[in-house]
Amino acid sequence: MEFQLLGPVRAFSDGRQIDLGVRKQRFVLAMMLLDANKLVPAERLVELTWPDEAPRSARGVIHTHISRLRSVLNAADAERHGVALISDGPGYMMKCDPKRIDVNKFMELCAEARGCADEEARIRVLDEALALWDGPALASVAAEEVRTRLTRHLDEARLLAMEERIDAHMRLGRHAEVIHELTELEAQHPYRQQVVGQLMLALHRSDRGPDALTAYQKLYHRLDHELGVEPAPALRDLQTRILRDDPSLKLNPREKVKSGPRQLPPDVDHYIGRSRHIEEICDLLISRTDDVLPVVAITGKPGLGKTALAVKAGRKLVAKFPDGQLFIDLHGNGPRPRDPSEVLARFLRDLGVDGADVPSTLEERVGLFRDRTAGRRILVVLDNAATEKQVRLLIPGNSECAVLITSRRRLTGLDMRKLVDLDVLDQADALALLTDLVGAERLADGDVHAQRIVDLCGGLPLALRIVGTKLRSRPHLTAASLAERLEDERTRLDELVGGDREIRASFLLSYDSLDEEHQRAFRLLALMPDNGLPPWAVAAVLDVDFRTSERLVEDLVDVNLVEAAPGRYRFHDLIRLYAQEKLAGDDERDEARVRLINAYLYLGKRADALLDFGGLYQFEPPPFTVDTPGVFDEIDRGPAVWLDHEYPAILEAIEYAAASGKDELTCQLSATVAAFFELRAQWADLKRVAELSLAAAGRFSSPYWTAYALFAVGLAARETRDFRRAEESFRAGLKILPQANDPLLEVVTLLSVGVAERLQGRWDEAAKYFDGCLSVLEALDKPRWRAYTLRESGVLDRYRGNWERAEQRLREAVETFERLGDQRWIGASLRELGIVRRGVGDLTGSLEILQKSRDALRGAGDLRREGAALRCLAETHRALGELDEARACAVRGLDVLELTLDSHGLACTQIVLADVLMDMGDIDGARIQLDKGLKALSVSGDPRWHGKALLTHARHLTISGHTAEADAATAVARQMLSDVGAYEAEHITAVSKG
Known part of the structure; x- marks a missing residue:
């Protein structure tokens, strides 16, 4: 006996279709099959069958449908097929082989396809899976709202299977053949960014670049105008690569944009050796002998190629982790290792969480990260880890995922499947690497000079790459002469065989091969931050025209002293340290740093002015003198996106300015990222720059910058529920506001203080601040800010039952926002x-x-x-x-609300639902909602909603016969609501009685 739910609901016995009766009867069967071999409560069947209003006879009707279905199935010899529809206490159960239900077949085939190594086999399996569909799941048996609710996961799985099938075709070079299918999919799912990414790539590979960019622009405008968001980072990166006609998009037809994050860097060219390590790592990460998530770490001294090995192994595992690969450099060897909270925020955005919905606390980010990786097969590569503590919170909880870590440290305190201790290349592999880098035509077999170079480099891949690139790029340089130079550098040889200084000798060798112009560029680029520099910033540092800076840095890339990534240049961390040593005595260092900071100051202010609630700070930055093309357009198209990439450099500049006593510059730089940090809810970063700005403003006695810094400190404290610090900062800011002479700052501060007071239940104080804010606005032409304030004040009025004034202020706010559109x-x-x-x-x-x-x-x-x-x-x-x-x-x-991470709003809604359920007589259901809501509100710091929740709790206790406990809860609620002046306090008796 076979059952079909992926389309019309049908059943077959020995190939013959069974008459399942009327629509509602077929719907009841579908519900039982979706939860096959599980007890389905009768209440759930009633709720789903009559989503609007169930008749009084609903349970009886359900029972009738079950009885008729049982008769139909028995007549089709259900017992012989192992199928039984039984009554079991409060519900019913459908016993059958899950493999006889097309939903389960579909899911199993999708899982099988993801494990296929051969693309043709994957396509065949996915074709078989998709062929099971005959229209929307549960077609014609359920209202659309109910159908969507029940089958959302199936619709998503179907779409994902279609995307994976298209991916497989594109890996086989069939990009032109899938364009029509992708165009139809894009029309059906206009917000599906994965589909748009596939369409862009297929069009680009079919020499239809303009059409690919048009597809991106259509999505961008749709998301921006209708949802107020921007495309995901992966899609923005694809657009950039298409604009630049990135050769890798054409030359490697297997490269693709997939449905999850695909962040592994490209493979290292000229990779020799490590085959045993690669095989071992892959086996360890895909082995599923237990339910424990596999964690593998690669360790060893600098220069051994730990990152290259991790990337090589990760790329071999892409097919085993079809839901994505996350990659991040944790900067464990630098002065500022990445904070796990910052990393989790980025991972969450990469996994589809809107920036505004990223939780503010580390604990919540860990929980959401594990939730977003649950049920998915994702490889997480954590490069350059500093400590066990840094990586422990970045490990998913799902055993189907895997984690690969690189670190100079052994991380012995971390639970892992294996610690791969990397050593130098043996002589055969080291010589093969050098020969591959230079070319066999220049290094003949048995070349004693090449062998000597390998020996002097100590088998270290990084050292070999540097000397190999030098040989390849200098035709006049022979292996014999290079070996001789290495022999003459006794200190260099000593360093090559011991400790961190062994790498420095190789860096010096490469540095000495540069001409004066390139040496200067190498030294000055030591000023770049941890995450590197975009091309325009390189030109600012070097103080040359854009084309010259591009030539210089690309030459440094060629000799492996600088690494190139999409849109950025960066140093390997060890080379950066060496470059900083060479820069130490350079007379141009301070001037170059000023040029870089001034460029970021100008562009940061431009980006800030385009953000919501940005542009508050008024100062004149130095002019932007770099002739780089496109940077203004990039900022104007997406100021927040630009700041996503560049704020680490601005943070580093702020730290430098503060440490160097450049106080006004510290305040100005902090101003360029304050609104961005508020937008992205990066409260820790906002707190840090605000505190630095506050200290700097105090040193040069600036009321203006002191007031702004106090406002930012208070805002960060308020949003992290540190109300004591928020109050201290806001009150200090109010005292100095008259000296700041900035009416808009006064408005923003008064409004923020009012909201903080209202959140804490100090409503009289909040009213004073709102009224003060409106008073200041009388003299300003700021209708939007007046409307914001009227709305916040109107909320307070309704809390207190001052209905007439609340309505007056809210209607004026509505009218203003309507004029503003x-x-x-x-x-x-x-x-x-x-x-x-x-x-x-x-x-x-x-x-x-x-x-x-x-x-x-x-x-x-x-x-x-x-x-x-x-x-x-x-x-x-x-x-x-x-x-x-x-x-x-x-x-x-x-x-x-579950999609927004608004835990407070979710808790309030649970309380409302509990009251509704009690009205309907569902006391047990009400208790479930009440417990969840009350638990959250008791620690929210919101006395009004906490008091309302206690009233609902008291009502439930009364209905349950616990009168004494109900009276106690009512008394606490009455006091709580009375203390803040909530109008609900006047109706306690009526509320508590329900």
Whole structure:
């Protein structure tokens, strides 16, 4: 007996289709098959069968459908096929072989395809899997909302299978053949970035570059105008590579954009040896003898090629980890190893989490990272690790993933499958590497001079690469003369065979081979930050025209002194240390550093001015004198994206300026990244630069910069719930504001202080700050800021039951945002207005306004506020006695809020849903929601919602017969709400009685 759910719901017995009856009866069977061999509660079947309003006889109808289905299946000889539909206490169970259900067949075939090493075999298996589909899953048996809810994971799996099948075709060079299919997919899924990436690559490889770029621009405008976001980093990188006509896109037809992050660097050219290590690492990482995630670390002294080995092994494993490969340099050998929290934030964005939704705490980021990697097969490569502590939090919890680490340290405190201790190349491999680098025509077999070079380099791959590149790029230089030079450098030979200084000798050899112009470039580029420099910054450092700087740095790339990455140049960390030594006595060092910092100051200010809530700081940066093409356009297209790449360099400049006593420069540089850090919720970075700026402003007695720094310190403290520090900083800022002579800064500070006071329940103080803010705005032409303030003040008024003034201020805010065409804040203000109308008893008006709010927020792509609007709709429906609608809105609100990481909003909605469920008589269901919400709100620092949650708790206790406990909870809630002046305190009796 076979069952089909991937399309119309059907059943077959010995090849003959079975008549399954009416639509709802087929739907009930589909529910049982989706949870085959599991108990399905009758309540769940009722809820899904009648999503809007179930009749009183619903359970009886379900029982009738089950009985009829049982008769139909028994008539088709179900027992012989091992199929049985049984009643079991509060629900029903479908017993059958899961392999007889097409959903499970499909999933198994997809898993099998991902394990195929041969692309043709992968295509055949995926074709077989996709052939199981005959339209949308559960077609014609369920309402679209219910169908989507139940089959979202199946639709996603189908789309992923289609993408993987297209990937396989493209790896075989069939890019032209898949363009039509991709065009149709893109039309059906216009926000699917993986599909757009595949289409771009296929068009580019078919010599249709302009069409590829048009596809990107269509997506960019769609995301920007409709959702307010930008394409993922991988897609932006692909656009850049297409614009530059990156040869690797054409020359390597197996290269592709996949559905997950693909961050492994390219293979190192001229790679010789290590085959045993590669095989061992691959076996260790794919072995699944237990349920423990495999962790392998590569260790050894500098210059042994640990990163190259990790990349080589990782690329051989790509097919085994089809959901992506994450790669990051942890800068373990530099002065500022990457913070695990920063790394997790980047990983989360790479895995699809919107920057604004990245949690602020390390613990939450760890949890979300493990959640996003659960059920996926991802390889994580952590390069250049500093300590066990640094990498421990970056390891997924899913045993289907794998982690490969490189480090100079042995990391013996880390649980791992194997520590691969790398050693020097043996003589045969070292000679083969040198010969491959130089060319067999120049190094004949048995060349004693080449063997001598290998011996003097100590078998170290980095040293061999440097001397090999030098031989290859200098036709006049012979192996004999190079060996002789190495022999003459006694100290250099000593360093080549011991400790860190052994590498420096090879660096010196390569450095001495440069002419004066290239030596100067090498020295000055030691100023580059850990993450390297873009081409325009190289030109600024070297103080030459762009073409000359490009030639110089590319020459350094050729001799392996500088590494090239998409859009950036960087040093290997050890070469950078050597370059810094050579720079130490250079008279040009300080001038070059000033040029670099001034360039970042100018461009950073330009980017900041284009951000939401940016452009607050007023200062005149030095002019930008570099003739590099495109940098202004790059910033104007995506200021936040540009800052994503460049803020580490600005941070390093801020640290340098602060340490060097350049106080005004410290404040100006900090100003260029403050709004960006707020946008990306990088509160630790905002706190750091704000504190440096505050100290600097104090040293040169600047009220202006002191006030701004205090505001930034307070904002970072407020958003991390450090209210004591926030209050101290805000109050200190208010004292100095008159001397700053910046009305807009006064507005921003007063508004921020008011929100902080309101969050803590100090509403009288909050009102003073909001009114003060509005008073300052009377003299300013800042309608948007006035509307923001009116909205925040209106929220406070409704908290206190001051309905008339709340409505007045909120309506004015709505009108202003309508004039500005700001859908997001129209929706946000309408939500507050809808709550006010409910508060004055206008339930019909409240419903209408809240529906407009929900629609506006949905159109603006603001999921967090859409979820809040749904919660408010649930409360209004409840007040109208429309409990089914109330429950549907609350449940939908939970679904939306779970996507946004708004834990506070989620908890509030759980409390609302608990009240609705109690109204419907579902006491157990209410208890589940109540426990979740109350736990979160008890530590949120929000006394109003905590008090409301305690009232719902008291109501549940009363219904459950625990009167004494209910009275105690009510008393605490009454005191809590009375203390803050919440209007709900006046209705405690009515609320507690339900």
